[in-house]
């Protein structure tokens with residue numbers, strides 16, 4: 001093959017791979033609030049949420065899942081985003097629900113966003129860890145991932161782990177492993193608490209606010225009542241490596257996570273002695289949360 005034909009060949013192959021691994025929002029999700037404020041482009045590749053003084057907007061996955069890896073690329077509200085909250089999370093239904101959260105708390109222009117993470121098991125949360133991003137999350141898309149397997153939950157940003165929540169059922173800490181969850185994303189107003197504890201309000205003169213989502217990849221067990229916990233099928237268009245089933249952190253990833261935490265973590269419930277004056281939660285012991 002001539003070199004130009006060779007190049008065309010590789011470009012074709014590369015495109016096929018991208019097509020095969022990028023989800024289509026029309027297949028994978030449905031909007032769940034906002035009355036037309038959530039918009040999917042005609043090719044199903046880009047989903048835009050908007051927020052104005054009447055309503056925010058959101059969407060949810062059509063499927064429920066029981067363990068998996070969930071990747072989403074987000075570009076957050078630019079400029080003065082104070083009071084706004086953009087989310088990407090997993091949640092089950094009903095009371096005593098399970099939930100695994102990424103929430104992005106807006107800020108005044110030039111001030112950093114807060115990446116807020118939390119884990120709820122059987123209705124109990126109170127396990128917040130927060131970070132400032134080490135990049136401008138409004139200038140370009142960045143990838144946020146949740147790995148959820150029977151042993152642990154890993155939060156990743158651009159494929160770097162920032163947090164691990166291990167299964168510590170052995171010492172009586174509930175872990176989300178009995179209820180299937182859906183993926184939810186939303187953009188809403190929370191100016192009573194989001195920015196500097198609610199002191200900076202949403203500037204409605206700047207509305208509508210927009211956040212964009214793309215490349216939703218699910219490599220997970222789709223929950224169907226008949227499949228039960230055997231759960232072998234997958235979403236339409238999704239990659240299905242199943243690598244998440246045993247995913248943990250190797251030494252390099254552990255070091256990377258420790259470094260990111262030391263530089264960019266701004267809140268850790270495990271170090272909040274005021275909030276837990278009796279005793280810090282048992283899962284916080286160093287050997288249990290790394």
Ligand SMILES: *[C@@H]1O[C@H](CO)[C@@H](O)[C@H](O)[C@H]1NC(C)=O
Nearest residue numbers: 052053054204205206207208
């Ligand atoms: C919402 O914003 C619109 C457009 O700026 C404005 O005309 C309207 O009065 C606002 N409504 C409320 C309830 O603040």
Ligand SMILES: *[C@@H]1O[C@H](CO)[C@@H](O)[C@H](O)[C@H]1NC(C)=O
Nearest residue numbers: 105107111112114194195196
């Ligand atoms: C907003 O900016 C302030 C000042 O830099 C910072 O302390 C805070 O963590 C930022 N985020 C939020 C959500 O308030």
